[in-house]
Amino acid sequence: MFYVQxxxxxxxxxxxxxxxxxxxDTLPADHTEIQEWFADDVVENSLKQLxxxxxxxxxxxxxxxxxxxxxxxxxxxxLPPGAQAKLLSRSTARKALGSLNNLIEDDEExxxx
Numbered sequence: 001m002f003y004v005q006x007x008x009x010x011x012x013x014x015x016x017x018x019x020x021x022x023x024x025d026t027l028p029a030d031h032t033e034i035q036e037w038f039a040d041d042v043v044e045n046s047l048k049q050l051x052x053x054x055x056x057x058x059x060x061x062x063x064x065x066x067x068x069x070x071x072x073x074x075x076x077x078x079l080p081p082g083a084q085a086k087l088l089s090r091s092t093a094r095k096a097l098g099s100l101n102n103l104i105e106d107d108e109e110x111x112x113x
Contacts, residue, residue, distance in 0.1 A: 002027050002034050012037055062090060 003023035005014040014022070015037050027034050065087065068074035076084055 002029060002031075004033075062087070062094075066091075 003016050003019045004012055004025045004027055005020075005022045006024050007013050012033055014020070015034065016023070065074065065076070069076055076087060079087070
C-alpha cells in the first residue's frame with residue numbers, strides 16, 4: 001500500500017510507502033498509477049546514468065586519441081576539420097584547467113589560493 005498526495009486535477013504529486021500528513025489517498029502497489037510513478041523514476045535514473053556514461057566515454061575517447069597520436073598510429077589531421085577543431089578546443093580547455101588543479105590541491109591541503 002502506498003500513500004499518495006494529489007493535486008487539484010487529481011494528478012499524483014507525491015508517493016510514499018509510509019503515511020505522511022498531506023496524503024490524500026492510498027493505492028495498492030499494483031495500481032497503474034503507482035507503476036507509472038515508479039517507471040518514471042526508473043527512466044529518469046537511467047537517463048542520468050547514460051548522460052554520465054557519455055561524459056566518461058568522451059574523456060576515454062579523448063585519451064585514446066591522445067595515445068594514438070603520441071605513438072604515431074594516428075594523426076589529428078586524419079580527422080575532418082570540425083573534429084580537429086573540437087578536439088583542439090577541448091585540449092586547450094583541459095590544459096587551462098590543469099594549471100588550476102594545483103591551486104585546488106593547495107587549497108585542499110590548507111594552502112593559499
